[in-house]
Amino acid sequence: MHDIAQEATKFIDLNLITVAYLFFVGFVGGLVSGFIGSGGAFVLTPGMMSLGVPALVAVASNMCHKFPKALVGAIKRAKYGQVDLKLGLIFGVFAEAGVFYGVHIQENIKRSFGDAGSNLYVSVAFVLVLAIVGSFVMRDALKSMKNSEGQEEEKTAKLARWVQSVNIPGTMIYFKSLKAKVSVLFIIPLGFATGMLAATIAVGGFLGVPGMMYVLGAPSLIASATELVVAFVMGAGGSLKYALHGLVDIRLVMIILAGSLFGIQLGAIGTTYVKGYTIKLVMGTIMITVLFSRALMIPVYLSQLGLIQTLNETAVTWLKNGSFAIMIFALLLGAFIVTRALITGMKAERKPALQASLKQSGV
Amino acid sequence: MGTSNEKLKKGRIAKMLGYGALTAGLYTAVFANQGTVMLYFTKGGLFAATLPVLTAFLIAFSHGGFTNYFWQVMGIDASKKKVQQRRQEQEHPVEREQIRPQPRLRA
Numbered sequence: 242m243h244d245i246a247q248e249a250t251k252f253i254d255l256n257l258i259t260v261a262y263l264f265f266v267g268f269v270g271g272l273v274s275g276f277i278g279s280g281g282a283f284v285l286t287p288g289m290m291s292l293g294v295p296a297l298v299a300v301a302s303n304m305c306h307k308f309p310k311a312l313v314g315a316i317k318r319a320k321y322g323q324v325d326l327k328l329g330l331i332f333g334v335f336a337e338a339g340v341f342y343g344v345h346i347q348e349n350i351k352r353s354f355g356d357a358g359s360n361l362y363v364s365v366a367f368v369l370v371l372a373i374v375g376s377f378v379m380r381d382a383l384k385s386m387k388n389s390e391g392q393e394e395e396k397t398a399k400l401a402r403w404v405q406s407v408n409i410p411g412t413m414i415y416f417k418s419l420k421a422k423v424s425v426l427f428i429i430p431l432g433f434a435t436g437m438l439a440a441t442i443a444v445g446g447f448l449g450v451p452g453m454m455y456v457l458g459a460p461s462l463i464a465s466a467t468e469l470v471v472a473f474v475m476g477a478g479g480s481l482k483y484a485l486h487g488l489v490d491i492r493l494v495m496i497i498l499a500g501s502l503f504g505i506q507l508g509a510i511g512t513t514y515v516k517g518y519t520i521k522l523v524m525g526t527i528m529i530t531v532l533f534s535r536a537l538m539i540p541v542y543l544s545q546l547g548l549i550q551t552l553n554e555t556a557v558t559w560l561k562n563g564s565f566a567i568m569i570f571a572l573l574l575g576a577f578i579v580t581r582a583l584i585t586g587m588k589a590e591r592k593p594a595l596q597a598s599l600k601q602s603g604v
Numbered sequence: 605m606g607t608s609n610e611k612l613k614k615g616r617i618a619k620m621l622g623y624g625a626l627t628a629g630l631y632t633a634v635f636a637n638q639g640t641v642m643l644y645f646t647k648g649g650l651f652a653a654t655l656p657v658l659t660a661f662l663i664a665f666s667h668g669g670f671t672n673y674f675w676q677v678m679g680i681d682a683s684k685k686k687v688q689q690r691r692q693e694q695e696h697p698v699e700r701e702q703i704r705p706q707p708r709l710r711a
Contacts, residue, residue: 252642252646305656305657305660306660308660309660309661309663309664309668310664312661312664312668313664313668313671313672316668317672320682321682477657480656480657480660481653481654481657484645484652484653484654484655484656484657485648485649485650485653486648487645487646487647487648487652487653488646489645489646489656490642490646491634491641491642491645491655491656491659491660492634492635492638492641492642494656494659494660495631495634495635495659495663498660498663498664498667499631499667502663502664502667502668502670502671503671503674503675506671506672506674506675507675507680509682510675510680510681510682513682513683514683583680586683587680587683590683590684590685
């Protein structure tokens with residue numbers, strides 16, 4: 242409690258550059274989140290820390306910006322018929338439990354192995370999840386792109402078809418988006434793991450969205466939209482927990498929200514112009530790129546723990562800066578794909594109307 | 605048709621300005637009184653914890669509303685084709701093929 246109180250007194254002074262930086266990162270993060278249901282958060286926490294914000298305040302403020310952003314995004318995508326509220330709320334409840342357990346594990350690791358041990362744990366989790374899930378999502382996106390040829394309906398994965406065929410009396414719930422009944426016993430571990438991942442690497446959606454797609458059989462547009470409901474539930478609960486310790490810097494929250502609420506609306510609009518595989522493509526691209534970013538930091542933490550030869554200061558600085566730069570690049574790359582998809586889609590839809598009006602006016 | 609489009613656009617601009625004014629007021633109130641706000645918002649305990657959470661909800665309402673109408677006024681909106689298609693699918697869902705074998709009573 243004493244440590245937490247000390248952290249709470251170190252709130253940074255704000256200047257124009259800090260405000261502009263947080264607004265911009267918030268906007269880009271919101272754009273990506275509105276499209277794939279998650280993904281902005283992993284840049285914001287280290288982004289805030291690079292401004293001198295203590296780690297706990299950065300995590301707390303990030304969490305407190307996440308749930309209103311997710312709420313606005315979910316409402317927008319619900320207007321487009323993309324949200325399965327029942328699935329999102331049930332998933333969210335178990336994800337919340339996963340968040341609390343994940344935080345408990347983090348605290349134990351930090352107590353036993355210190356900051357370096359905690360950072361190593363987070364990085365290994367990043368690398369494992371992003372490598373396994375990210376490459377699967379990317380492979381599926383590329384396969385879907387090749388096979389799309391006018392097909393709007395996505396194929397349900399084999400695993401999801403099996404899950405939907407399992408009948409466990411007393412546990413079955415019908416979900417509109419799945420057009421099927423699924424046992425809640427499949428949703429519990431999936432939701433719990435999503436929450437644990439959110440507590441560990443700040444982005445539960447990297448498990449939640451693929452989980453909904455490949456295990457439950459939700460179309461990618463529905464999965465990414467429903468994840469916003471899950472993010473809202475997790476974020477609201479987590480924010481209250483951190484706010485109880487006085488760790489939320491509402492100024493940072495408001496500046497990030499100023500940008501991210503612009504971005505999330507745009508990202509949500511973008512989903513109405515694309516086929517499902519574009520969601521997978523953006524998600525896979527960001528996950529694979531961030532994988533390299535986190536992999537660069539593993540030698541640094543191994544060196545700090547004395548598990549490998551101590552790295553000199555220059556090497557550590559290069560690795561840290563390289564990791565941060567790749568992370569920013571991942572977010573910008575995702576934002577670029579989303580923006581391009583939106584502009585291309587809008588042009589294609591408006592072209593016939595424009596041609597007709599030009600014809601009418603005799604041009 | 606032209607008049608109703610104009611009315612719609614004016615309505616959106618009015619809502620954008622309304623939400624914008626509310627948002628500007630909220631941000632001014634917080635940042636003009638940073639010291640006091642941070643003192644109370646970071647006190648800890650249950651009452652103080654609700655302050656940042658409630659503020660975040662207020663911003664979701666006001667700034668969420670402003671940004672929603674902002675993009676509409678800029679002419680950036682959802683694909684009408686796809687949204688209409690999805691609404692039709694929801695009203696007339698296609699029956700999924702049966703995955704589970706249906707139980708049959710043998711007489």
